[in-house]
Amino acid sequence: xxxxxxVTRFQLRAFLRNRRARMFTMVIPLIxxxxxxxxxxxxxxxxxxxxxxxxxxxxxxVVVFSLTLTTLAMLVATVVNQRELGILKRRRxxxxxxxxxxxxxxxxxxxxxxxxVALLLIVGAIAFGVRIPAAGWPTMILGVLGGAFAxxxxxxxxxxxxxxxxxxxxxxQLITFPLFFISGIWIPISELPKALEVIAKIFPVEHxxxxxxxxxxxxxxxxxxxxxxxxxxxxxxxxxxxxSQRFVWMPPRRG
Amino acid sequence: MDTAISVHGxxxxxxxVEAVAGVDLEVGxxxxxxxxxxxxxxxxxxxxxxxxFGGRDAGEVRVLxxxxxxxxxxxxxxxxxxxxxxxxxxxxxxxxxMELYAGLYxxxxxxxxxxxxxxxxxxxAAKMTGTLSGGQRRRLDVALALIGDPELIFxxxxxxxxxxxxxxxxxxxxxGLRDLGKTIFLTTHYMEEAERLADRIAVIAGGRxxxxxxxxxxxxxxxxxxxxxxxxxPGVSDRELPEDLLALxxxxxxxxxxxxxxxxxxxxxxxxxxxxxxxxxxxxxLEVRRPTLEDVYLRLTAEAAGVxxxxxx
Numbered sequence: 235x236x237x238x239x240x241v242t243r244f245q246l247r248a249f250l251r252n253r254r255a256r257m258f259t260m261v262i263p264l265i266x267x268x269x270x271x272x273x274x275x276x277x278x279x280x281x282x283x284x285x286x287x288x289x290x291x292x293x294x295x296v297v298v299f300s301l302t303l304t305t306l307a308m309l310v311a312t313v314v315n316q317r318e319l320g321i322l323k324r325r326r327x328x329x330x331x332x333x334x335x336x337x338x339x340x341x342x343x344x345x346x347x348x349x350x351v352a353l354l355l356i357v358g359a360i361a362f363g364v365r366i367p368a369a370g371w372p373t374m375i376l377g378v379l380g381g382a383f384a385x386x387x388x389x390x391x392x393x394x395x396x397x398x399x400x401x402x403x404x405x406x407q408l409i410t411f412p413l414f415f416i417s418g419i420w421i422p423i424s425e426l427p428k429a430l431e432v433i434a435k436i437f438p439v440e441h442x443x444x445x446x447x448x449x450x451x452x453x454x455x456x457x458x459x460x461x462x463x464x465x466x467x468x469x470x471x472x473x474x475x476x477x478s479q480r481f482v483w484m485p486p487r488r489g
Numbered sequence: 490m491d492t493a494i495s496v497h498g499x500x501x502x503x504x505x506v507e508a509v510a511g512v513d514l515e516v517g518x519x520x521x522x523x524x525x526x527x528x529x530x531x532x533x534x535x536x537x538x539x540x541x542f543g544g545r546d547a548g549e550v551r552v553l554x555x556x557x558x559x560x561x562x563x564x565x566x567x568x569x570x571x572x573x574x575x576x577x578x579x580x581x582x583x584x585x586x587m588e589l590y591a592g593l594y595x596x597x598x599x600x601x602x603x604x605x606x607x608x609x610x611x612x613x614a615a616k617m618t619g620t621l622s623g624g625q626r627r628r629l630d631v632a633l634a635l636i637g638d639p640e641l642i643f644x645x646x647x648x649x650x651x652x653x654x655x656x657x658x659x660x661x662x663x664x665g666l667r668d669l670g671k672t673i674f675l676t677t678h679y680m681e682e683a684e685r686l687a688d689r690i691a692v693i694a695g696g697r698x699x700x701x702x703x704x705x706x707x708x709x710x711x712x713x714x715x716x717x718x719x720x721x722x723p724g725v726s727d728r729e730l731p732e733d734l735l736a737l738x739x740x741x742x743x744x745x746x747x748x749x750x751x752x753x754x755x756x757x758x759x760x761x762x763x764x765x766x767x768x769x770x771x772x773x774x775l776e777v778r779r780p781t782l783e784d785v786y787l788r789l790t791a792e793a794a795g796v797x798x799x800x801x802x
Contacts, residue, residue: 237593244589248580320575327540327572328593328637329565484542485575 237330241338242345249346258308259350263300267354270296271362279422282444282458284451293358294446295419297351301381301446302414302439304347307406309389313339314402317393318485326483340386351378367452373459377445380466384438387473394480413439418447438469492551493518493641493672494539499548501534508534510696512548516689518640521663521673523687523704525680527790531696532676533645539674540570540643553641566595569639571630573646579619583609583629586618587636594637607632607662624655631662641672648682660685680783692786694793708785715779717749717757719772731764746774 249255274288281291316322325335358364366374392409396402414420416430417440423431434440441462453459494516501509509531516522526532537543539552541560550556555564578586584600591597604614607628613621618629627647634642647663648656656679663686666673677683683690684704691701692708700708721727727738727747734757737749751757754777765772780788 240592241589244578244581244585247585248578251580319577320572321578323542323572324570324575324633325593326542327565327568327570328590329562329595330593331562484537 237334238338238341241325241330241335242341245338245342246345249342255308255346259300259304259346260353262303263296263350263354264357266299267293267296267357268361271358271364280424281418281422281447281451282453286451289362290364290450291422291447293354293362293364294450295443297354297358298377298381298417298419298439298443298446299414300350300354301347301378301442302385302410304350305343305382305385306389306392306410308346309339309343309386310393310396310402310406311399312343313390313393314396315399317483318398320485322483323485336390340382340390343386343389344382347382348378364450366449369452369454370449372455373445373453374449376455376459376463377442377449380445380463381438381442383470384442384466384473387470387477388438389473390477390481391473394477394482397486410439413437416440418443438466441465491518492516493520493553494522494674495549495551496535496539497549499535499538499550500546501531501538501543502546507696509538509545512693512696512698514691514698514701516672516674518672519667519670520688521667521675521686523675523677523683523690524693525677525683525690525786526693530694530790532693535693536643536645536674536676540568541565566637567640569634569637569642571634571642571644571647573649575630576626577618577629577633579617581618582614583616583618583621584614586629587614587632590633591636596638597636598638600636603632603635606635606665608658623650624652624658627651627659628662635666639671641674642666644673644675646676646678648677648679656682680781680786684782690782692789694790697793699793700789704782707782708780708789710780710782710785712752713780713785714750714752715754715777717751717754717761718743718746718774718776718778719761720746720774721772722770725768725770729768731760734760734764744774746776 270292271289274292277288278285279288279291280286313322326332355366392405393402396405413434416426416434417423417437418426418434419439423434423440445459445462448459492515494514496512496514499509499512500507512531512535524532524536534543538545538550539557541557541564544558550558553564553567555561557564578589581589583604587600587604591600601614604610609625609628609632613625618626621629631644631647644663648659651659660682663673675683675686687704689701689703690707691698693699702708705711728735730738734749737751737757739748739750741748749757758777761772
């Protein structure tokens with residue numbers, strides 16, 4: 235465990251120095267928040283049967299968007315990049331056990347994600363007056379944890395399908411952008427065709443979005459909330475199984 | 490346990506291709522062992538197996554007394570690996586990078602001392618790894634492999650891409666590792682490097698060890714024929730040479746010079762000398778050459794590739 239924290243400490247430091255990582259995790263979400271919550275002032279929609287105004291819809295949406303990008307996209311990009319550069323192999327060549335390497339990597343992105351989410355919650359509350367009611371906090375925590383687990387598992391699984399950082403980027407965008415669209419993030423799921431909703435519910439993004447949106451309307455962890463969380467854990471497990479079958483430490487062979 | 494590495498009958502295929510086709514190797518403790526071979530000869534596959542990164546189809550492998558296919562954390566404490574070029578964690582300084590890896594070992598060497606050993610001073614230690622020059626990055630690679638204070642170090646092409654001065658520095662550094670009593674398993678494409686550093690050499694081609702020995706004896710280099718090169722003054726034909734020297738003459742004329750192929754260069758030179766003296770002429774551009782390690786290596790690998798070469802010995 236000391237090893238995990240040791241690696242995490244250095245990785246966080248490296249991440250925070252990386253301009254692209256800061257762009258991804260801090261700047262882009264804040265710009266999105268300002269644009270969406272700023273532009274869509276007034277107007278109403280429904281989330282799980284509760285009427286909310288657009289701000290109350292978009293603040294949690296940006297939270298989910300950033301949570302996904304910071305965990306899933308960052309993890310895949312990092313793992314693929316480190317594999318390509320031989321860093322994974324070099325770390326594997328040390329006495330550090332494989333599980334500790336994976337745990338350290340995951341913990342790094344989860345901490346980054348928690349930082350991003352905290353930032354967005356604070357800005358959302360102060361600048362746009364959108365807060366999570368006290369009753370919604372347990373649901374919020376389940377959303378962040380469930381999302382982090384699911385996306386880390388999937389991140390490791392997806393990292394095995396790209397052999398360079400160049401190919402990882404479009405792959406992640408191809409997967410996440412349609413999911414964002416149908417998962418009630420940019421468009422409330424109540425306004426989407428039923429068929430899309432059914433498809434969305436298969437994938438994890440919708441369940442993270444559901445948890446975070448419910449948290450903002452003060453839902454306590456009961457049936458639907460726990461179901462969301464359970465589905466996210468199932469995705470995490472599926473990702474872990476695929477990764478354990480396919481994961482390689484070695485850089486792709488040149489020539 | 491008397492050997493650091495012992496390999497018997499190692500085999501590894503990828504699909505139809507048998508990359509390693511029955512390799513035997515022994516490397517003693519404290520030895521610098523150079524593993525040479527053309528690209529695609531099975532070098533990398535063999536090293537990866539020894540490093541605990543590759544599976545095998547058959548064969549006995551012991552590295553520091555352990556089968557690397559079942560590499561444990563304990564074993565990894567004792568083995569250092571310098572891979573072919575890897576840029577390292579770009580957003581950390583050299584010192585941070587070293588501290589990161591030092592923290593993964595039970596009894597790491599001191600960071601500053603290890604950087605010193607590879608010739609990275611305080612100034613370089615404060616640099617971001619992403620801004621290092623090629624030579625400095627390679628030193629960092631070596632330093633990272635040394636940080637756990639390993640008994641055995643794998644060095645995969647440590648000086649590829651170095652300028653001649655940097656290569657000399659690197660050799661001095663590797664010589665320093667020998668003085669620390671480390672066992673070193675080295676691959677290189679530079680024969681001069683193998684000759685300078687290695688106690689023993691093995692050459693692999695087509696997945697098989699085609700020869701092994703010391704830099705002086707490999708490929709029967711110690712008893713291989715020398716070349717005597719010279720020119721004759723205008724008006725003197727090579728046909729006028731004594732019979733026994735004429736028999737040694739090669740058809741080629743490298744640089745316009747006559748080439749004799751001599752198993753006993755001193756005696757043949759003597760004969761040439763008395764003949765020239767008797768005729769009252771002087772031979773020009775006289776040179777006696779023993780085959781370099783590179784000559785031997787090229788002949789061995791060419792023979793293995795099935796190319797017709799003339800017998801040198």
